[in-house]
Amino acid sequence: MAYDRPWKSFQEQLSLLIERGMQVGDESAALEYLEHVGYYRLSAYWYPFRVFETAGNDQHDRPITQATDQFVPDTQFIDAVRLYLFDKELRLRLTDALERIEIALRVDIAYLLGESDAFAHLHRATFHPSFARRKSCRDPRDSFEKWQERCEGMERRSKEDFVKHYRKKHGSRLPIWVAVETWDFGTLSQLFAMMKVPDQIRIALKYGIQDWKVFQSWLRSLNYLRNVCAHHSRLWNRNVIDQPRLPKQGEVPWCDEFRDAKRLARPFLLLSIVRHMALMVCPETEWHRRLQAHLEVFPVPHSRRGLALEDTGAPPGWERWWV
Template sequence: MNTTVNSRYDRPWKSFEEQLELLRSRGMRIGDDASALTWLRRVGYYRLSAYWYPFRVFKHVQDAKTGSIRTQRTDEFVQDTSFSDAVGLYVFDRRLRVLLSDALERIEVSLRVELAYRLGKSDTFAHLHAEAFHPTFRDRRFGGDGETAFDAWQRRYGGLVARSKEDFVKHYHERHGPDLPIWVAIEVWDFGAVSQLLAMTRVPDQQAIAQRFGITDWKAFSSWVRALSYLRNLVAHHSRVWNRNMVSEPKIPSTHPPDWCADFAGQKYLLSKPFVYLEIVRHLVEVVCPGSQWPQRMAAHLAAFPAQTSQRKLTVAAMGVPNGWERRWLADPGK
């Protein structure tokens, strides 16, 4: 079999032992070799590299032609960086994703119900009928093929139904025909489908749904749902969250914003950090599940951010955490 490919990638395959020696040669303290090898076998060098990346040495380099200064990453690690520093961050991030998965499931299910309740009242199959949606929103075109937002949603929905292994889907098809009523169809939607459908609904529907979740600015609320869809995708694919620069920035409501929004007003850079997402999740969980201890569990997790041996100390500040956040998160929900 011909395995030749056209690629400039020239790094050779390395055994787990060779990977460990490479890290050691770059200045990383390994400590327990057997434990480190277990982590490399279980998690993988590439995935763990995202967690030791912040401990790499960076140097300033001047461009010979322009004289401009740029920052360049080296292969070396900051003094006293240990393998356990990266593992600690990995475990912290994994637990963060578990907590987020719990909350996002509650929010997603509640959003599905709200959409089905609003749209199904006037049309049992609203999700299949273009006239049930705002003409401007549904007819937006994206990509080179000019596909409308509504057509893109129909394609996504059709794929979700086709891939579903749920018995109820087969049951409805056999007894009632090819189309699922909206209050049944919601059970095959994912967060992305929810976000796309919400963005196409008529303004009165978006306003009503936003107000159900305590937000008067429906445009901001739509951006929240879109941002949480992005977050849910990261969580579902086990991607790094804790210090990621997020690409889907949520908006701060322009009218009657929740109190916590004051910490982010006028600080756009914080809207691309993970903590504002956590604030949105907390707000919605407290609406969907009043009295939930989820905020306290998340706060306890953030407060237990792992210590490092490296001379470069990382903190939850990299998540865009504002001062005084603990007062809101640790408050007794029953009071």
Template structure:
């Protein structure tokens, strides 16, 4: 087991370290201010792309390896890194506001469908696919009971007046159209995954999607939501929970995206997925325009290592290759 051997450093020492590694600091006082209010570690994610890549060769196998060095590319400034940070910071609330609208609408879709058949469908395992009754190896509990535990904790922690009202006037159990308002995005997407296929098909058809695609998209958007909620870096993130793409010619904008070099493991495709939902929910061109404007005003750098918005997973041809996020529409 290795021992951590990096000592604590004052903000001034952190600044000197950056200088030794080749970063240009125009204003020491300003840089120290940002180090003390944002933090060296958080900012390091935004100067990471400006660290030089070094090639090494294994003396035994002769294998060539590439790794980031501690030295910055020529001309890299603290301002370059801060501009990326500010770009990402401004992107997150745009994403969060759209995810809220999607989450609220999907909640209604689920509660309206299941509630019509059973007021307390979320407590009835028979309302879901048979596989949810199988015990999981890791816990010995069923998938459904694990979901119920998570859901129960959310309800118990809720301080909402409507929860208190229903418990006082209508008993302990809450109807699905009430209790669903206490769920988070993950709890909602997990319930959707447990639903019977005909129910999934009915909801997915509203969005012009195969149910498997919708299920995957909800899971990926939940991953994105968690990143945004925890103020994590988003703009060039490698998306671990990648969305499933529709078959060719099922969703036209998906075909256009990947014909132009889009990447399924980057945030741009999730922005396009959000736009797909919003086209159905409200056709909000204002959000689309704001996001497109933000991306097209991606910050320029002084460093010889130019970072481009294409690292978000849009096409590789450059800014003009955004293929007009404003124009992405869901087929009628």
């Protein structure tokens, strides 16, 4: 299929938005945002303000809606900008907490596995056979082999002075407490998924989670969240496809607020998991209070299409248990 959309100047982009019904109070400021942030990135934040029409029904006879090019009445360019700035600050605050959580998990895993063998991560026997030997249909390598290759690549590419020093003094093989510092969150999450169940339980309990499967899903979700933040992607109303599991009813009281399927698929649950983990890592932290202060200034749009924090999946009365 041939691509038929021509290049447009920033002024032409702005004119197109105005033509489609967007109000622009300060054209010079709007042009600056188009020049420095970009039409495509900002389009994710004015998308909720577009007019939606019904385009038939699905196989279950539910209406299918699709966005038109027009904006609902009273939509202003500043509405999208404020959403963008809110989302940017949200990602920055989450990145701070995710760094603390990742570092703490590195220590937890390296300390636990390193106690029995400094090079535990290099041995297949360290891991649960059924998890480590899993294969995808088109890849002859199993999970352990793919994970090993990923780790070796990260260690090889590391420019950290401590890695160079260790290799010069002790040789090429890195003990787990050194190697773990070269891994990213995804590699750490994959290692946890392969660990033997008693080891998974020990670490999960440290974070107040009794079910290791729940905790495993939380780490996978935190890695997803970290990637969203690292790539500066839209977060505030993102639909989370790979959803984290919830503990049994009553085990972690705040989790019971997310039994609704719609809230389970929205990002506020991920924010709440970060809050839980951050408090476990540092009970005296004020990070969650700072995040709450940011969430409470969710931008109110001029547009007749009302948006609110509830669109992130925040349950009613979330402030009661957040602090």
